[in-house]
Amino acid sequence: MLRRPELDHILNTMLDSQPEVSDLIFTVDRPLQVESFGELKPVPLDPAIEKLTPYQTESIALNLIGENQWHLQDLMRKGSCDTSYQLAERARFRVNIFSQRGCYSIVCRKLNTQIPTLATLKMPEILQQIPKEKTGLVLVTGATGSGKSTTLAAVLNEINLTKAVHIVTLEDPVEFVYPNVRATFNQREQGTDFDNFSNGLRAALRQAPKIILVGEMRDRETVSIALSAAETGHLVLSTLHTIDAGQTINRILGMFEPEEQDSIRARLADSLRWIVGQRLVPRIGGGRHALLEIMGSNLRVQETIRMGESEGKSFYEIIQASYAFGWKTFDHAVLEAFEQGTITEETAMLYCTKRGAVTRGIDNMRKSRGEITSSVGSLRMKGIVDFSGKPAERKPALKIK
16 A cells, blocks of 8 residues: 555656646556646656556545545545645645546646745736725636636735735635735635535625635536625635636526526626636747736626627627727737747637637738738739730730820
8 A cells, every 4th residue: 555655755756757847647557647838748757657557546546635534425426526735845736536437547736835926927917906806706717727726816915915804715625825914814625624615605704704715616506605795895706617708707697597697697797897817828938828818897898798798799899999908808918929929820829719810910010020921922924925825926005196
């Protein structure tokens, strides 16, 4: 049976094997693997493990779960569980253990132990307005691994440095451990301190917080309670797995029955403060770059939430019209990154929303630099050719007498 010191040695070896390791992956019939810059790499170990056995992955899983019976029951009943693991002073992991083809697989996401700031993340200046909000709903959206938790941590860090308030976080699992600077933090972990987000959020309303962080809006009940909290004087921060602002609004509305949607539209229009969408893309020279879509709240946004999108009144067009105020679409972010030489044209086209708009933007940039934007060379008539292929005789031009 694997013991904890041996597991820690394996985890340390995996972390040392590549630069910028983001995930550690254990799968039966595969070697130890890490993800570095978005690509899986095998990890050499002494003695070598060419293919993990079901017994080995199960031993690793049980060590990662430890004595937490809640997570163990989740794994047995539901086929997967989420937990966290602390590797001495070096790293902290968000761990997902799941069953596949009768065996256990494990993915350990490495978490940043150093709490980021909006400045160190080089976030746009407009995001400094989020920590200043008193009430309402702030959503950070994007795919898994796009940096949503990191952005929210930077926002909470800014609040911690500037406001003496009570903050309750509901996380799955706890990622960043915040020191109490000016704010007072109570951090609760799903599976250890509460059973699900809706119950944890309902309890948080009785714990006198000014700010509540909800790890993820997973269901209708959680969204409904979060809206109630935002309406009753709390600032609620949360995440959704959606690709842009328009889909975020539609996803929330889609959680409710058709007869409830008018009411939810009105509540959401009054409560929503910011939606920040994120996409991590490959950076020229290695590493990844965060593209952001930023939408705040104004009369046009509120009206469109209430009435729905229509011709000329889509969230994309509203954000586009407010670019001068710091809002931006993903296409704005793509063009900015391309102009700064951060990403390639291929990456820009892969991660943009509207290819036609981005293509025109890139062509305009190249024209302004004096670069050739077309592969078609200059065309010139070299003479008149008849159907035989021989140059025809030129006839004298007619003169008007």
